[in-house]
Amino acid sequence: MSKREFAPDTKIIHGEKHGMNPYGSLQMPIFQTSTFEFENTAQGAARFAGKEGGYIYSRLGSPTTTQVEEKVAYLEDAEAACAFSSGMGAISSSTTTFLKAGDRMVADKALYGCTFALFSHKLSQFGIDVEFVDFRDLAAVKKALEKKTDMIYFETIANPTMKVVDIEAAAKLAHDANKDCIVVVDNTFATGLICKPLNLGADIVVHSATKYLNGHGDVIAGFAASSNKYMATIKGVGLKDLTGSVLGPQEAFLVNRGLKTLTIRMQKHCENALKIAQALEKDSRIKNIYYPGLASHVDAAVIKKQLKNFGGMIAFDTETPEIAEKMMNNVQLCTLAVSLGDAETLIQHPGSMTHSTYSDAEMEAAGFSKCLVRLSVGLEDPDDIIWDVLQALDIATK
Ligand SMILES: Cc1ncc(COP(=O)(O)O)c(C=O)c1O
Numbered sequence: 001m002s003k004r005e006f007a008p009d010t011k012i013i014h015g016e017k018h019g020m021n022p023y024g025s026l027q028m029p030i031f032q033t034s035t036f037e038f039e040n041t042a043q044g045a046a047r048f049a050g051k052e053g054g055y056i057y058s059r060l061g062s063p064t065t066t067q068v069e070e071k072v073a074y075l076e077d078a079e080a081a082c083a084f085s086s087g088m089g090a091i092s093s094s095t096t097t098f099l100k101a102g103d104r105m106v107a108d109k110a111l112y113g114c115t116f117a118l119f120s121h122k123l124s125q126f127g128i129d130v131e132f133v134d135f136r137d138l139a140a141v142k143k144a145l146e147k148k149t150d151m152i153y154f155e156t157i158a159n160p161t162m163k164v165v166d167i168e169a170a171a172k173l174a175h176d177a178n179k180d181c182i183v184v185v186d187n188t189f190a191t192g193l194i195c196k197p198l199n200l201g202a203d204i205v206v207h208s209a210t211k212y213l214n215g216h217g218d219v220i221a222g223f224a225a226s227s228n229k230y231m232a233t234i235k236g237v238g239l240k241d242l243t244g245s246v247l248g249p250q251e252a253f254l255v256n257r258g259l260k261t262l263t264i265r266m267q268k269h270c271e272n273a274l275k276i277a278q279a280l281e282k283d284s285r286i287k288n289i290y291y292p293g294l295a296s297h298v299d300a301a302v303i304k305k306q307l308k309n310f311g312g313m314i315a316f317d318t319e320t321p322e323i324a325e326k327m328m329n330n331v332q333l334c335t336l337a338v339s340l341g342d343a344e345t346l347i348q349h350p351g352s353m354t355h356s357t358y359s360d361a362e363m364e365a366a367g368f369s370k371c372l373v374r375l376s377v378g379l380e381d382p383d384d385i386i387w388d389v390l391q392a393l394d395i396a397t398k
Contacts, residue, residue, distance in 0.1 A: 075192030078225035087208025089245025090222030093238030101127030108154035171201030211341030269312030340376030
């Protein structure tokens with residue numbers, strides 16, 4: 001029989017074949033169990049010693065989560081992946097596993113608000129020094145790396161500024177400065193379909209699977225993906241001992257189901273967002289619009305070489321924070337809610353919501369203000385979304 005290496009689109013539908021699912025079930029069942037029975041003490045000991053495969057206890061893995069982890073590994077071209085109970089679980093487990101007192105991290109200034117809070121307020125409590133720099137300014141990154149740095153961290157498409165860091169260049173700078181520096185990239189906005197940071201020199205990719213990977217707004221979940229070496233430590237120390245932020249089997253099942261339609265959902269998110277961004281760009285009441293698919297994007301050259309498509313996230317500045325607020329209070333179709341990557345278009349105000357962990361000065365340094373509105377473009381008819389945003393702007397600017 002001839003063999004074929006199937007495309008990731010195919011593999012995230014079928015998953016790895018480890019033999020037949022119980023009773024020949026088409027779907028991987030939800031293994032709603034906390035623990036797994038051993039045949040005898042020798043088997044229990046062998047599993048704990050890592051000498052024999054098989055499950056032990058659901059914090060250490062279960063068949064439902066294994067299948068979804070394998071799918072995320074395909075998407076990211078990773079040797080392995082690990083599921084977590086949230087994106088923040090993935091981020092805190094993947095960073096704190098490797099950082100110790102006296103270590104130093106260099107992170108981008110524009111990050112998801114809770115990631116920024118973890119790095120700016122909490123890591124220092126454990127004696128870890130964090131410096132924030134603008135990762136689009138590679139000279140500034142290089143300068144920051146003159147001090148021995150153990151980890152760098154940034155987002156493929158930054159939340160909420162939509163700026164795009166040159167992953168290859170940033171990873172090279174980090175590894176040239178210290179070959180052991182760990183490059184961690186949050187790939188939530190892009191997903192492995194649009195960008196594969198590990199192929200560009202990153203060491204670890206993290207995700208909020210609450211967003212596109214699940215895609216239906218009904219789960220909180222996260223993933224890390226990397227080499228077997230890093231994943232064994234993240235799973236065996238970060239998840240098992242440090243955070244314990246294990247994904248439950250019901251959530252793993254739902255993410256597994258969501259992944260089956262990721263390719264077609266992402267395609268539609270991207271098409272919709274491009275059309276909407278192009279329409280909003282023409283409206284003079286919008287001061288600046290940030291979408292990687294627009295020729296006007298400041299990182300157009302990096303985007304061209306790095307992204308296969310442009311994603312479903314748009315941000316734009318209105319003239320004043322008051323207009324931004326009034327506009328969001330007058331949408332009819334879009335839902336005023338944080339989160340992203342769902343079928344429904346969500347609109348929110350980073351300055352007072354997802355990024356309220358930033359002071360005004362930190363926001364300014366990161367390149368956004370309270371005039372910024374963030375739109376997670378859903379799967380509706382794009383003309384309906386355009387109509388809604390414009391009618392809300394009409395009211396807000398009257
Ligand atoms: C880019 C990014 N990373 C991580 C997270 C955290 O994910 P979770 O809410 O699943 O913990 C978020 C949440 O919005 C996010 O936008």
